Amino acid sequence: MAKYSDEFKLKVVKEYLTGKIGLKRLAKKYSIPSNTAIRTWVAAYKAYGNNGIKRKRSKEVYSVQFKVEVLHFMKQTGASYQETAIQFKMNNPRLIAKWNQKFLEEGIEGLQEKAKGRPSMSKKSKPTKQEKEMSREEQLERENELLRLEVAYLKKLKAFRENPEAFLGKHKQSLPLNSKKKDSD
Known part of the structure; x- marks a missing residue:
């Protein structure tokens, strides 16, 4: 689960953008350990609006x-x-x-993407000569x-x-x- 909800991030960003309070004070007010997170939220919000703050629910795989x-x-x-x-x-x-x-x-x-999890066990105890060639190939x-x-x-x-x-x-x-x-x- 995300540490901060999308609604909370939006609230903090909008409060910052009003210009009444700075990054350090906002971080202290909402008990955020560093103002870097707020700075990142603000930049993402300025670039993409609400979608920049929202946490993606599915993993994107990049080549x-x-x-x-x-x-x-x-x-x-x-x-x-x-x-x-x-x-x-x-x-x-x-x-x-x-x-x-x-x-x-x-x-x-x-x-490169790496396979996750434990590799499956093979049924054969020794690889044949053809399998060795395939692995080399x-x-x-x-x-x-x-x-x-x-x-x-x-x-x-x-x-x-x-x-x-x-x-x-x-x-x-x-x-x-x-x-x-x-x-x-």
Whole structure:
């Protein structure tokens, strides 16, 4: 459950926007540990209205390509997590911070979705020679995919360095097409 309800966030944001009370006093008044949360709510509200404050009920799954584009944009422009989230129409800047941390620790593999839960037990005790070959084949396919992503990333980086304005103008219009969002149960 969320720590603060959507109604509470909206109340605090509207009170701040009246201009009668500052961030620190609001945080103290409502016993919020830090005024950073209020600042984030206000930025999201200004960018998206009520939808910026609402907590999403379903998990959105983003492609590795989309995550790389978001991190690349943030690095090249020097934008904060909040500014980057607004640019890419996301209302959770902490998600971008997690992606950045994973990318720094594990590289591009850290951005891939990982299967959750305990793996199922196999009925066979020893893998056959054919299964070993399949796993090697799968490894090579995975490596191929990662290399393709890396090449695509480097091409975009080169294009951005050559002409940043044209690159950003082109990708601002095509952002919704680049992300794959799915609802998960």
